[in-house]
Amino acid sequence: MKIAALAGGIGAGKFLRGVVRVAPPEDLSVIVNTGDDREFHGLWVSPDLDSVTYWLAGVMDRERGWGLAGETFRTTGELRSFGAPDAWFGLGDLDMATHLYRTWVLSAEPRGRGLSAATRGISARFGVRPSVVPMSDDRIATIIGTTTPDGQNWDLDFQSFWVQHGASPPVRDIRYEGADAATPAEGVLAAIEGADVILICPSNPIASIFPILAVPGIRETLEARRDRVVGISPIVGGAPVRGMADKLMPAAGYGVTAAEAARCYKGLLSAWVIDEQDRNLAPQIEATGVRVAVSDTMMVSDEASERIARVALDLL
């Protein structure tokens, strides 16, 4: 059974650890959001690609969620002493090698192939058996349009909004800059077309999955395979399990419920997995033509992730 997955960062990484306990890892292709990527200190950082890779490799810091186990932050500490403008973003000393390697590959490869090539190299170094591919080799930036206290428009890249400003500035709108002119990375459309099941991971719809769908060709390809698409709700009990989807969904015109998260994928979903807490929402989701499974969706362990993956895969 060939599986394709659309993925953000930590939530996706946790879930995919369950998927590879149910299906052969080689049969999984993960298409990862790169709208959160940006340069820090001249290094190209791809937080979602790294989260997925580290979780699949089992080298992640499970408690913190992001980054590598046994990490230290000595370089970042020094950069703070330098007053470096990007030093609010903590890059670990082990993780730093990933960014140096990626930036080096990006400078060496022809434009439009670099991120895929770097991602393959990083996967290989960590022994990741699923195929991990960026949604695109072109640069796409998720921009959060916010408002300053004195009412001015204030555009922030996703990391500045979330990590530097703690998602506190009021959100006006969300844009995916560069998406219109982008093309899917090699292998992305083929993975969706060739999959028996396409999973939408329990990631932030607005910040993680919409950027993928904004790359021309991906939404259309997914639509054509709608009967094979299963998603897992990232919203449980009216709040995101982790992250700031509750700040972004209203600005994008969605309520913060498991049903509204399903509505984000209108026309794309065949089935949707929601948490026990949201059981009462099942009828209204099913009324939109989407089959619903109810399960405990808290991914507190690999065993829990495996159970949820099994529920999702059994839905078709």
Added chain:
Amino acid sequence: MKIAALAGGIGAGKFLRGVVRVAPPEDLSVIVNTGDDREFHGLWVSPDLDSVTYWLAGVMDRERGWGLAGETFRTTGELRSFGAPDAWFGLGDLDMATHLYRTWVLSAEPRGRGLSAATRGISARFGVRPSVVPMSDDRIATIIGTTTPDGQNWDLDFQSFWVQHGASPPVRDIRYEGADAATPAEGVLAAIEGADVILICPSNPIASIFPILAVPGIRETLEARRDRVVGISPIVGGAPVRGMADKLMPAAGYGVTAAEAARCYKGLLSAWVIDEQDRNLAPQIEATGVRVAVSDTMMVSDEASERIARVALDLL
């Protein structure tokens, strides 16, 4: 008393710790070799500038000589796991911040001003009171022309020759690529012109001082101030105290003695400090019109460096 110093890396750094115990640090300008600089993993590394800065700041690893005290090498270890081609060069995790900062400034500043600006920022961050300036803001590469085992010409940048290949390939010649078209960094000529004493640090003449003299304008300015120039021999008892000058001096047409090291600066020196071990060489050096002082030149401590600095400064 205004002092200018021409400096390489570790030997210069050790010596200059003595100079600032004798003279006000603010009155010292250090002009540093950049011929050993190169990119590693996309970061611009200036080993001699950093050695001088770290030694003057007192944050160096005294035992190892290079790099920072309390250093770790976690990123470099990871880069080796990636098979990164530059990972034979050990960049420390604390030191990494210096290279990230420098590379960031180089990308932000207009070409021809970046390295000076980065060096000022690094000096400020470490509280270094002397003025530390690169010999030039232009890129100059010390190239060691070597011979492969099967007799082919094999050009190596200085770090590849010294760190990667342990100075073992036979040396044919040494070139300072880019020097002809370079200009001295802002403040270099003024520091030499305005100094009461100009010190040539006990650095490798071929790898550290010749690149400085190769920048058009510096040799001429020094020649005009010859009566104020004092050098300290880096060669003691027919061998370099540290490093690979014994591999480079013969290829450049010099023997490996304290007298031959003085001859490297023919026409530029007023006085030359040699070690007790080389006392017998004093007459032949003095016969070339250079005054000689004999001292214990082993810089085993700051006190020893201070004594040698005092001898050098008292010579004029």
